[in-house]
Amino acid sequence: MRVKKVWSGALSFVFIGMMGLHADTLMGFVKAYQEKGIDSIERLLQSYLTQREFWEDVLENRDISFGYYENMDYLFVIDKADPKLALYALEGEKIVKVNQTKALVGSKGGDKKSEGDKATPIGVYQILKKLTGLSAYYGPFALETNYPNPLDIAFKRTGHGIWIHGLPLSGKRDELNTKGCVAIENAILKDYEQRIKGKKALLIVYEGALKYAxxxxxxxxxxxxxxxxxxxxxxxxxxxxxxxxxxxxxxxxxxxxxxxxxxxxxxxxxxxxxxxxxxxxxxxxxxxxxxxxxxxxxxxxxxxxxxxxxxxxxxxxxxxxxxxxxxxxxxxxxx
Structure with missing residues (x-):
């Protein structure tokens, strides 16, 4: 069986290319419908979703380096050890690199554990919203993340206000690090924000090496x-x-x-x-x-x-x- 397309809706329904479906599998669906009605088709589809073989087929031609996504639009990815913020667009089965730029991060290595420790957190964070009306020190605006996320809270990590923001509007910044945020050039920040506006995006932060999925x-x-x-x-x-x-x-x-x-x-x-x-x-x-x-x-x-x-x-x-x-x-x- 070759799965041509998978989408998740009210039934997490699987649309299967009819020409690629084995005749016995297709007849199984038809027979179940004739004998037991449409609910039996849902049960059959639900059973497929629990099978590794089904998902192996779904994943066969997908770029899954950064994971599996059904309704995510963009990924920001940064290595704290060599800080460059990359933006990737999720385009169907492909993950396309949009751009990458040098960035500033917190001075402390490892996990962020407490308020004021000057560490950029390691993990996966939602981009929540655009923040405006900030001090000119943060550039034109900032993109707010959901640090601390539920796992951080479970691990009793504290702190707040972890953003992706710009550089001082005055052009003067002597510090080589932030207090935990990710800072990039203002022009690139504006470009990134325009791309992700109204879309869903995550920030992935790692240090040294990222083990791909x-x-x-x-x-x-x-x-x-x-x-x-x-x-x-x-x-x-x-x-x-x-x-x-x-x-x-x-x-x-x-x-x-x-x-x-x-x-x-x-x-x-x-x-x-x-x-x-x-x-x-x-x-x-x-x-x-x-x-x-x-x-x-x-x-x-x-x-x-x-x-x-x-x-x-x-x-x-x-x-x-x-x-x-x-x-x-x-x-x-x-x-």
Whole structure:
């Protein structure tokens, strides 16, 4: 089976090029529809999403150096050890380098741990918005990041105000480092901002070497992600909790044991759940401990029903921070 195109919508539906579909597979879909209706087709598609082989096929011709993206537009990437800020455009299956420029970063190496330590954080950060009306020292404007992100908070890292900003409008700057931000030339900052305006962008910060994602790693994570969802939807507590690290921390402050107790109460309600994922983005997460970490973010539409009546619903961005160990995905943090 050759997958021609994958898109995530209300059903995380897989559009398959009909000419490339094996006849027996196609007939399986037709027979399921004839005998059991359209819901059976959804169940078949959901089962494909839990299979590594399916995702290996999806990833075959994609550039996945910086991860897997369904609805991300741009990536900023910088090495603290040799600070040059690069901008990449995500164009379908391709990742295209737009430009790269010299940058200034914080004077302290390693992770940012506390307020005022003058370290640029290592990790993956969302570009939130453009900040204007700042001191002329920061150039024409700044692009705000979401440091500290949920993983930073779980690790009790403090500080705030990590931006991508310009150079003093006066043209005078003697410092070779920032207090933790990334600073670049004003003209290039303006060009970058115009490109990403109204688009979604991430900042990836590493130090010394970035270990790129592999198709094997991404296929493992993607199949595990949908297997995790399946266990959740089917009220399979044991299968669900098997995806969590013993060192797991929830954004609410719950650890593994308290989270397991919470989910036990939820699962024993025996509700019927509909859980849709869309816009899945997976980014290798740089860290100084040399762990194989990834940020997994997606839009989640969750609905629970009791006796055919809606009992709970939520919709929004879901973030998982996962670690790959022994070819298995372990969730270490969730928001």
């Amino acid at each position: 592999t198709k094997d790693e991404l296929a493992t994570i993607l199949s595990a992600l949908y297997s995790w969802r399946s266990a959740w939807a089917n009220n399979d507590l044991v299968g669900y909790m098997n995806f969590y690290s013993p060192d797991f921390k929830h954004a609410s402050g719950m650890n593994f044991k308290t989270y397991e107790k919470f989910k036990t109460r939820v699962f024993t309600k025996n509700e019927t759940k509909t859980i849709r994922f869309s816009g899945v983005n997976i980014t290798p997460y740089p860290n100084t401990e040399h762990r194989r970490l990834f940020r997994v973010a997606f839009n989640q539409d969750y609905k629970a029903y009791k006796k055919n009546k809606l009992s709970y619903s939520s919709q929004g961005l879901k973030e998982l921070y996962v670690e790959l160990k022994d070819n298995q995905m372990h969730i270490i943090m969730e928001k």
